[in-house]
Amino acid sequence: MTHLIIRPADGLLTVTMMAGPMAAAPVSRAEVEALLPAFEAYASSTIQRWQMPGVAIGIVADDQLVYAKGFGVRVLGGNDPVDADTVFQIGSTTKAFVATTEAILVDEGKIGWMDRVIDHDPTFRLSDPWVTREFRVIDLLAQRSGLSPYVIGEMVGLGYSADEMLAALRHEPVRGFRLTFGYQNVFHLEAARLVAAASGAPSWEAFLSDRVLQPLGMLSTTATEDGILRNPNHASGHAPADGTIRPIPLLPNFYAVGAAGNLNSSVNDMSRWLRMQINGGELQGRRIVGEKALKHTRIPQIPISPIASYASGWVVSSLQGGRVVWHNGSTPGFGSHVGFDPERRAGIVVLTSLGGKSPPGDAIAMRFHDLLQGNPERDYGSDMLAAADAGIAAEAKAYVRPVPIIPPRPLQDYAGAYEEPALGPATVSVDGDHLVLPLGPNRMPMTVRPWSGDVFSWHLPAGDAHLAGSDPAGKVVFQTKADGSIAGFKLLFREDSAERSFTRRPS
Template identity: 30%
Template sequence: MKKLLNSIILGVTLLLIGQASLAQKVSKLNETELMLHNMQGKIYGWMTEWKVPGCAISIVKDGQVLWSVGLGQRNTSTKQFVTSQTLFPIASCSKSFTAAAMAILVDEGKVDWNKPVKHYLPDFELSDTEAEHTVMVKDLLSHRTGLPRHDFVWLYSSLDRKAIFKSLKYLPLSKKPYEQYQYNNLMYMVAGVLIEKVSGMTWEKFVEERLLKPLKMTQTVLTYPELFKSDDYAKSYRKQEEQLVEAGFGSNVDAIGPAGAIKSNADDMSHWLLMQLQQGKYENLQIVSSKNLKENHTPLAVVYPTEAKYPELGFNTYGMGWNQNVYRGAQRLQHNGSIEGYRSQMTLFPNNNIGIFVTTNSSAADYYFVNVVTNNLADMLFSFPEIDWHSRMKQEKADAIFAEEKKMKEQNANRVLFASMSHNIDSYAGIYEHPAYGILQIYKSDKGLLAKYHNQTSELIHFHYDYFLGKDLLENIPIQFITNFKGNIDIVQIEFPNAGIIQFRRK
């Protein structure tokens, strides 16, 4: 009888303990749900202020998906809503996929991080022969090859990957390899070409078979034609005279796919974050070895120019597909993505088992909005005292506008008023060519000179003498016409951003 009584007492005690434990779990869950509900209200407010029609967010923590949600509109004309399955181009967030794909080939002994690219791609050519033979595989993925961006080679052009790869030898380097961090999309494209050469599969096929399928990222696609087959993708928008207009899909990003062509959603990206946090494993399947995924996460270059704007942030470094720094004392890995009117950001806190992904369909806010959302979510998850990141980013944007206006004033101060062109306007018209940058057509209209470049037409605003400033695609880019010894205009010289001066010669 005594044993029975003790058993009953023990059973009741365990039941009460179990109920108390369950109550604690429910209480904790409700607290998290309440925090996310409150945060969602704030995000809607920020979306209105930053002119962001729609966004999608996923959060993972301790091996679980904490939040995967769509907010706002994916199409402002049809008023269709964003869901957690709405596809967004994630642009340069794709770089981490290319780095992970290369890590798999390193795992298999098919690639060595420290071998020259030339070893795998004999037809890899740069304008600097020494650099061409020096650059290693990991350098392609860490922006330290010496080649500046040269994005106008591919942006809005009709060139395919093969043609762009062949044109690399005509692009000037601005630094020696390893001399300085210089963000470069073209070298990620080369990494994709290397993956194809070594694996026998295109970059798209390799990523699909070796990453997307085992990660169950079933809705993620790699090209625009695939995106357009979906009935749930976000259109993107840009600001035009205080209004949002569609940005379109003409960037040609698929040609440099390994640098920025992935289109995904909040649900699928939560799987990507989990794999990164779980040392290359997803649902007990080891997709990438812990050793070589760690190589992706290891700093290789100091991001230049070096700056830590706020006391909560450390200096930025870059590994392979990831920026590394410190956020309020916590190690942070992060990468942004920008194409057409889309802006995305993915963030890992590896020591805290937290991952955050934010994507939007508006360039009006640039990266300010995704930074506000990501940082506030991080503060919430860490239970940090709240920082007014929204006001900080508003001030950053105002400072950027002021700096641009100051630059334009300084530029205009150097203008020689009423200094006419040195030739009759008809003398400037013609077809000019660069072996990598392609065809530049200059022709006369009732507005003056126009430039047709990569199927985009830009007005040229006369500055003084033979100097002009571009509009639209060539917005505020300095353009100079150069006269040869015979007195004829035979060169158009354009100072492209993050590339330097490029000369187009008359055909």
């Protein structure tokens, strides 16, 4: 038995699995319906324990949507119920859509899996010239770039464009290209650019709509903030704060994440997508993508553990009773899981309006996979809730101020102009008893307060709900030269443990 911890999307999934998948035949609708009472009982109890405001679940089998149900309300405090047409952000489950658009172009001979990326986009650059030359189309979605996990992910929230994020890649060190699993979002921006260029479409989103969403009848699926808000049947995102769940607005700049996670969708739409995947690229007699090219997106590219690998926009796992092809997603306020058993030809979609590091939809989906395969029962919801609580406690402990507190030097000593290769220039200024550090194109006004000595805490604007329960949002650690003067600072992000090193510019 292997204990596996994966963070494949934006959240954390803890799964116990056993090697040795068994051969299986497709299941019938009746066989799946027989599992539904036990499944729904578990789903209902998990929703209650996690205090999920709204959840929509869809199950497909025998090329049919055999179960579609909403739980809870679209927004806490409201009365509008969630149903199978309620639209949620689906986060990193978007990544499989990118892989499918690539597969369509492979089918048409417009790109090849082993094409060099620079042959399609001469502006593509990494810090290592050899890796730049050898980076292939298949590498874009394979999570084996050799860059640090979640590299430059903080640039999305700071308002940087896709072009600026891709340009920043040339400043990031590459260690172990194709040797280790390291989850990224940024390479999906390059994949989207490549798809648009190779197809002649104005954008990846336009190509996706024309070649996948419209033919599948996924008419509620969109890729913008306006797309979700203009649908009257959409869920609001929620996040925990001080032990309670509360609604939060959509994160400004979130949709700059692009093809890494920008889709909004519903259970009814996603069930059609899942059926097409299970059917090898077609739905109701309409061919969307060739079966061979589509199956290529599920070929393992890099091991995550002895019994799980990352493919292209999918994780391929071996449970005790067989394979599961799946991915999850977590955005500020939402969580999702999409997965299927390719041998039994059945799968599940779980969309939730509760965000966080441990998407709770995974617990519900994993119980379905176990029931489908006849695996031993496990209470994933309790395990994940305990892990989430432990993580929150550990994080809180790391942000307890030391005693005794060392006073900082005069604040004016820290003021000045700084620069970081990816984020660019930044100016630290004094405002009364604290410092101010605007960052990014949108000049996000970060308040920087004394913590202890040359270490400061940084805080988002008052009332910002997107890091609810995570204040301060990180630390600023000033560094000194041999003569004691300020040489620069490290900006530490509490989310994802990212950090950026700024050097002081000559005055």
